[in-house]
Amino acid sequence: MKNILFGFISKYISLTEDEKNAILSLDLFRSVKKGTVLLKEGQKSQDELFVLKGCIRKYYIIDGEEKTTAFFTEMEGLVPHCVTNNAPSEYFVSCVEDTILTVTNPDMGAGLNVTFPKFEIMCRMLSEELLAKQQIDFDEFKTSSPEQRYLNLLQNRPDLIQRVPQHQLASFLGIKPQSLSRLRARILEKDKT
Amino acid sequence: MKNILFGFISKYISLTEDEKNAILSLDLFRSVKKGTVLLKEGQKSQDELFVLKGCIRKYYIIDGEEKTTAFFTEMEGLVPHCVTNNAPSEYFVSCVEDTILTVTNPDMGAGLNVTFPKFEIMCRMLSEELLAKQQIDFDEFKTSSPEQRYLNLLQNRPDLIQRVPQHQLASFLGIKPQSLSRLRARILEKDKT
DNA sequence: ACAACTCGTTCACTTAAGTTAAGAAATGCC
DNA sequence: GGCATTTCTTAACTTAAGTGAACGAGTTGT
Numbered sequence: 001m002k003n004i005l006f007g008f009i010s011k012y013i014s015l016t017e018d019e020k021n022a023i024l025s026l027d028l029f030r031s032v033k034k035g036t037v038l039l040k041e042g043q044k045s046q047d048e049l050f051v052l053k054g055c056i057r058k059y060y061i062i063d064g065e066e067k068t069t070a071f072f073t074e075m076e077g078l079v080p081h082c083v084t085n086n087a088p089s090e091y092f093v094s095c096v097e098d099t100i101l102t103v104t105n106p107d108m109g110a111g112l113n114v115t116f117p118k119f120e121i122m123c124r125m126l127s128e129e130l131l132a133k134q135q136i137d138f139d140e141f142k143t144s145s146p147e148q149r150y151l152n153l154l155q156n157r158p159d160l161i162q163r164v165p166q167h168q169l170a171s172f173l174g175i176k177p178q179s180l181s182r183l184r185a186r187i188l189e190k191d192k193t
Numbered sequence: 194m195k196n197i198l199f200g201f202i203s204k205y206i207s208l209t210e211d212e213k214n215a216i217l218s219l220d221l222f223r224s225v226k227k228g229t230v231l232l233k234e235g236q237k238s239q240d241e242l243f244v245l246k247g248c249i250r251k252y253y254i255i256d257g258e259e260k261t262t263a264f265f266t267e268m269e270g271l272v273p274h275c276v277t278n279n280a281p282s283e284y285f286v287s288c289v290e291d292t293i294l295t296v297t298n299p300d301m302g303a304g305l306n307v308t309f310p311k312f313e314i315m316c317r318m319l320s321e322e323l324l325a326k327q328q329i330d331f332d333e334f335k336t337s338s339p340e341q342r343y344l345n346l347l348q349n350r351p352d353l354i355q356r357v358p359q360h361q362l363a364s365f366l367g368i369k370p371q372s373l374s375r376l377r378a379r380i381l382e383k384d385k386t
Numbered sequence: 387a388c389a390a391c392t393c394g395t396t397c398a399c400t401t402a403a404g405t406t407a408a409g410a411a412a413t414g415c416c
Numbered sequence: 417g418g419c420a421t422t423t424c425t426t427a428a429c430t431t432a433a434g435t436g437a438a439c440g441a442g443t444t445g446t
Contacts, residue, residue: 060336069332084325091332124317131324132277138331139262139284142367143253145434146403166424174335179403181425186402338404339433359394372433374395379432392443401434406427413422 001029001100004052008075012122019116026112028102032095039080039093046105050077054099055163059171060091068168071096071160077126096164146175147183194222194293197245201268205315212309219305221295225288232273232286239298243270247292248356252364253284261361264289264353270319289357339368340376 005028006020015023029052032038039045041061049056051072058078059068069091072078082089083106113120141149150173154161161169167177175183198221199213208216222245225231232238234254242249244265251271252261262284265271275282276299306313334342343366347354354362360370368376 058332060332062336067336069335081325081329084321090329124320127317127320127324128277131320131327132274134324134327134331136274136283138327138334139251139253141331141334142262142364143255143260165422167422171335176404177424178405178426182403185425358392360392369434370394371396371435375433378395387446389446390444393441394439395441396439397437399435401432403433404431405429409424409426411422411424413420415420416418 001052004074005050005102009122012125013118015118019118022112022115026104026108028104028108029100030103031100032098034095034098037092037094039082039089039091041090041092042088044082044086044088045080046083046107048077048079048083048104048106049093050102050104051075052100052102054101055096056093056099056101057096057164057168058091058093059168066168067171069172071164071168071172073159073163096168141174146173146179147187149173150180150183151187194245197267198243198295202315205318206311208311212311215305215308219297219301221297221301222293223296224293225291227288227291230285230287232275232282232284234283234285235281237275237279237281238273239276239300241270241272241276241297241299242286243295243297244268245293245295247294248289249286249292249294250289250357250361251284251286252361259361260364262365264357264361264365266352266356289361334367339366339372340380342366343373343376344380 002020002024005023006015009015038049038056039047049072051074053074055071055073056078057068057072058070058080059066061067070078078093080089080093081087081091113123140152144152153169153173164172166180170177170180173180195213195217198216199208202208225247231242231249232240242265244267246267248264248266249271250261250265251263251273252259254260263271271286273282273286274280274284306316333345337345346362346366357365359373363370363373366373
């Protein structure tokens with residue numbers, strides 16, 4: 001696990017052994033079972049999540065229905081909105097698979113940032129990268145139909161389609177499970193021809 | 194104009210007179226006419242835009258059709274993707290109205306950041322704020338129907354509906370102009386009852 | 387002033403997504 | 417193993433969005 005984390009960090013900054021040990025001493029790693037709920041609506045958590053192995057999802061419950069809006073897999077991190085604005089969470093986060101992740105909170109983070117200014121730099125790089133990606137994703141979503149979105153997903157994240165239940169994928173694509181099922185049948189039909 | 198800019202900045206950091214003068218000496222302000230194209234697809238610009246007065250929009254041309262994905266009005270800024278990743282732009286940016294904005298680029302920015310580290314701090318705050326907002330907006334978009342999206346817009350940005358042409362609003366809502374027209378008629382019909 | 391465009395709306399028709407319900411397949415739990 | 421639950425698919429029907437075309441109002445340009 002250490003190696004995965006440090007491998008990821010090394011893409012942004014380089015760490016000395018001392019720094020690595022400082023990080024490890026924080027006891028960040030958590031191993032959680034499929035289905036575990038990491039964050040509930042209404043909860044005021046300060047925890048930032050970073051997935052080392054497995055998959056977590058973010059979802060709302062609207063009119064009693066789960067609406068999944070994002071998945072996070074290996075090397076992807078989620079800073080819940082409630083951490084940023086210090087308000088109760090609007091959404092849930094749970095594990096799609098057995099997952100290993102790091103859990104950090106600003107207190108620990110501030111400590112690290114003070115000790116190692118590099119961290120501040122990495123966080124900014126990460127958040128800029130994320131913002132850019134997010135904007136492109138949003139644009140793509142707006143400019144395509146459900147079917148195109150599914151085909152794009154098939155191209156860009158084929159793993160998600162395999163590892164995530166259909167009904168969760170459906171709301172991620174902005175449609176109902178039945179529509180996804182039908183849409184897939186439609187595509188298969190076309191492929192045959 | 195100065196006042197608008199400094200008023201905005203003061204929400205994040207406080208500036209001395211010297212710092213204000215340093216900023217003004219950069220000659221950031223631009224006054225552009227409605228319809229002016231500020232960024233073209235394929236272009237490699239380094240300019241970051243911040244709207245002081247007026248409205249600009251970001252749009253793609255896909256299969257010969259304009260797809261508007263974002264509007265930026267007073268006190269909103271756009272750092273085009275091509276600035277971040279130093280590649281040709283995927284989209285266009287043009288003025289919906291006569292607009293006054295600041296145009297900055299990383300060279301100037303770096304100069305400022307070096308001279309006044311505060312700026313770095315403000316930029317990070319801005320980008321974090323934006324990222325959070327963007328995520329919520331994306332979630333809202335995914336979890337609602339075109340009609341709900343229109344009603345939300347009516348709630349949250351009634352000005353946009355007034356100042357922006359319908360066909361641009363339509364793709365912003367992820368639908369065709371005719372559908373927006375129909376959807377609006379439908380809502381009016383309901384209101385009567 | 388007139389022609390050429392743009393823009394918004396409407397209509398008829400097509401296509402796809404929402405809804406409700408039912409049943410098959412897979413999964414989880416004694 | 418067997419029962420219950422969840423997940424996925426299918427189907428029939430409803431509703432809304434896409435498409436192509438037409439029209440009038442407003443704008444632009446000459």
